[in-house]
Amino acid sequence: MTDVLHCDLCVLGGGGAGVAAARTAAALGAKVVIVEKRALGGAYLTKTVPVLAFCTAALQAANGAHGADFGTSASRKIDFGRFRAQVLAAIKIFARDFTPGSLTASNIELIRSVGSFSGSTRLDAGGRTIEAKHFLLATGATPALASLPGQELIRSLAPEDLLTLDRPPEDLIIVGASFQGLTLAQAFLRLGTRVSLIEGGPILPSEDAELVAPVLTQLAREGLTLHPHAQITHVEPLRGGLRVHLKGLPAPLEAAHILFAGAAPPLVEGLGLKNAGITYANSGALIDADGRTSNRRVHAIGSAAGGPESALSALGQAERIARRLFGQAGGGTIPPARVLDTSPEMAIVGLTEAQAREKHRSVRVLRAPLGDTPRARLTGAPAGHVKIVTNSVGYILGAGITGAQAREIIGIFGLAIGKDIKAADLDIIANAPILGEAISKAALASSPQLGKAPRRRAFFPRRAR
Template identity: 30%
Template structure:
């Protein structure tokens, strides 16, 4: 058994772990990286990358069938589901070298392809090796949550870890769970020719602003996605190709395939956290504002830290770890500037407080600014006028932004910059956006904040009147 001493041990080669390993190694730290499964983690292999690739296939099919408004005849798309999955695999393969073992070994990282578990507060065993590290970063991510619904163990079902391996298009896909994964895959499969029913125990897209979520849900229903809300799954029965989901209220949904998309569980079961004195809390490892666990030499980042479960959050955490564990500088997590997006069509994006949250926190000090896509010339030109931006403003500073519409995931980037740097609406208004772009939506929202102050103000009109009298 080999004993390896290192400055930094990273457990998990997903987005966060890879970012820590690359940064620390290139800065001169001695780094060991453990990965017992696939390099790149969930995002590359089962999550963000393959889902967006399949969404692109669905978008292409939808475009062929809905081109008449642009003067191009509609055609019935000839969807080859297996070829669409080849596209997904090719996208993964194109990105994979960036996350490969060879690349990280080129950085000087010692990569060990084994799962690791603690055997003491300072030691981790991985296969035949024992690693002793000055600092440890747990970045093991999360996996699909499979709830104990009666009968589920007796029928075949998919999760995001198996869905992209399907080669034959589901005739009728049942999806339990109306969150981002469920809704993205619902629309993609509907556009690729499957019937789709989403079965949600409460409200679909419940973590988003209800007004904005309704814009997305209405579009999905218009495209033929059946969305059943308040339909808590109580029993599942059937066999391959013929599956039934019975809701608590007696409704029965029948389909050929079943996708479980009810959430995520953190990957901690292999770690033997007790041996290291590391406690868990809620759905993840307990961490403080510096992402340190109850073992002060061990950090937890990304999904496994039990907070917001997004790839970009893991990347953000990685930056904090580089600052803290590698450079020895203070670093504390904040979440008010973290955006997220759901890549349906139209897209839905959010940062900071929703309208309801802002009203609860700020009361009458809150101003809500609205601007509709229907007044954006580029959206009109492209016939993508379904959409809305809402900016929650307190004393001239945005505290939250909700966007539903085309390119919402791109538009939210500006507001991520604004909230991260505590900028004011006046600074957004000062921006000059090229015309015509969807990006003008952001500037027009800022303009909507200042318009009443400039054009409906008797004081401003009085000042302008005086200036006009005195100007030569």
């Protein structure tokens, strides 16, 4: 007879986001089970932490900062030996939160197995049947490299291979203009590497081109050679490097290394999603604004739902879902932000202008350039702007920022969307730094009485969108 385990939440995936959701739910009194066969921590430890550390070190080196812990100096160089030791030490510290013992201490049961749904509320794993009130898909993505003619003849890199480098290469080809691909491109540029970036289609097509443009302009200024809509016909080895042939390009690209940073397919095959009545596509499980799948008992986050590429964004999304399920809803749904950690940063939350126009008859777009505030002129802040998309009565549907500290400021808009705060009421942050001034300027543009302070309320009644 199969052993049946009853719980409040079953999390499929023991990566950063899955463990974050499990810990939050357990802290709120839920009985939680994690199903994971692979190493705990997943891509969060093997990819997210090394890439974040590498890009931080590159920025310090470019700014001439003396970050001794990361091996950077004012000469735009990184001591890769010291850098590698520091990152490995950081990973070792982070890994303490991803051990079976740490999960047990948090009252979380770990089942070392793959799982497959056998019904809408049942999952089979490790010879046991798990019946849960709620399930969370946090399986991440497949670490797959592109398949190219001749690829077997060359040595290719993935983002997690950064710790194997002894020094930055003179030339680098990056395949995939994803959030991570663009961030790594700028990091290598700032270390003196000549970088070519290849993308098979447009650059970040699902994001607002108006917000992406300042980032691409800055990368071009720093020396990036960008090849959008490019088709790789084949690759071949060279002495000390490789050569990449592009369709329609007379001369091939040559570099010491090629790094694949394209979007990886989600790990959803073999989970028995059809048995649970979960609708999914190649991009992952289809979810609503609250992260629920077509099976109302099952939520999905991160790559499993074709969601935020950033593992850090997925962490926040996981914690919010757990709080909402187990007693800390707080009213409203705060959507996850998509953040590009380049300089300037780009952060977007909610609907883009194009998405809003597809869903709503009447849409207003409010803009304020970052270079058009007194503080920006004095400090020489990089080009960019704030963009707010509202419905006909001023409730915010989406927003985006391109500029310094965009990651920190975008949370204001996420809160406004979740709490139904009108754009006109965002002028309360007028005394904030550069971005705050730009947001205030855009907010005032939405006021029906320019020059007069709009009537403020902390929160507004929820309205159908």
